[in-house]
Amino acid sequence: MNSMGFLFSAYSAIWVILAIYLFSIHSREKKLRSEVERLKKMLESKNHKL
């Protein structure tokens, strides 16, 4: 691998790490958002019962 190859790998590594991290934040967020909605609904139904 000539020096351009190494250069390419280094920059790709940075982009890949960033992408994976941002994507994991995004997917965790979606899951948590739905959790929040679910719990809020549970709380509402609980309050209605009282």
Added chain:
Amino acid sequence: MRAGVLSKIWAVFRKDLLIELRTKDSLNAMLFFGIVVLVVFHFALAGADDSIRSMVPGVLWAAFAFSGTLGLNRIFAVEKENNCLEGLLMVPLDRGVIYVGKMLAVTVFMLVAELIIFVFCLVFFNLTVWKEIPCLALIFFLGTLGFAAAGTLLSAISINTRMRETLLPLILFPVVLPVLVNAVEATNMVLNGVSEGGLKLPLTILSVFTIIFATISYLLFEYVLED
């Protein structure tokens, strides 16, 4: 009251020492493991017979560090058994006092183990040291104190996690790396003949490390123990 604080520290310190003197659990384990490490390194470095003397400082402190980790685990594991920690916390003691008492106790345990491990090291690696002893004693003392200063706090942290004792090595070694680096280099300077003036820097760093970490640990110890 100044005298009050010191006597409380002494009480905690004495308690740990007495328990250890009665059972000798920690000391035996630390000693044996330290010697095992020396033997392992002999085989690990078998290819380097000529330069073995230059590797002794590193091997020695590796043995001290691994054996010390056992001791650090024990000072709080011993309280976790039989739920002694709750009892200790019920006594009206400033939490920092528990820290100092325990740190001093584990320092003593480590120094005792280190002395014997060192003797074995001299035998295994065919070294003679006489005039180097005062300098070595100082290095061992400062290094051990620094190791214990940080280690006692970290041991209290790890013992309260799900992984318990297993977590300690993972969080301890990155933190005490400066102690190991400086202690090894200082030992190297003494054993392999470097000017005495060169010792000032590592010894200063060791002292600074000890003071900083003893202070932080003293201040933060209560937050680690609340239960």
Added chain:
Amino acid sequence: MDQKRQSTFDAILGVLVLVGMIAALYMAFLQAPQEKTMGDLQRIFYFHVPSAMMGILAFSVNFAASLMFVIKKDRRWDNLALSAGEIGVMFISMVLITGPIWAKPVWFVWWTWSPRLTSSLILWMLYVAYLLIRAYVPDPDRRAMVSAVFGIVAFVDAPIVWFSIRWWRDIHPSPMLETGGLSSAMRPAFYACVAAFLVLFLYVIRRRYFLESTRYEVELLERKVGA
């Protein structure tokens, strides 16, 4: 609603990140002059060093947030501390990956125990330890407190680690020196990359903090529902 304003701000920030990174790439590859000894390979520097800087920035934020949590005990500081810690590990991981990729063609080894790379490794281990502690404490409030203590310990330790490693390197010099040299012609590209990374840092930490706030919201809701 606060959330709507926040989303617009984050959207604009996201666009700025994209623009910034493209500009940084342009500066690093096209505007900056070619380096004499290493040629184009040296251009890794423009992303390698800003990553290290952002890692250190993240850990500074973690330190401040940990300190604030110990003082105020407000969980939002813990949310910030965790976010900063995680992002710091991410940036330092980038440093640790690009470092060897840079070293291999230049020095023909994957790893040079150079001060920057070694310190980055220890720093990485320190904050991975931080994340590990968090993983093994089930109770959220205890977890926040214990990891805040360790966050403080880690940050205080870091300069001592760096200093010790640098001193050790002075004693054991190596022909493989890291070129940190920046000619004045290279400065615009470097500053542009640092600026782009700062915007990126801001974006990522906001996203991560928002995620953690959401998790905290879930925790609070679960408590209310359970009650």
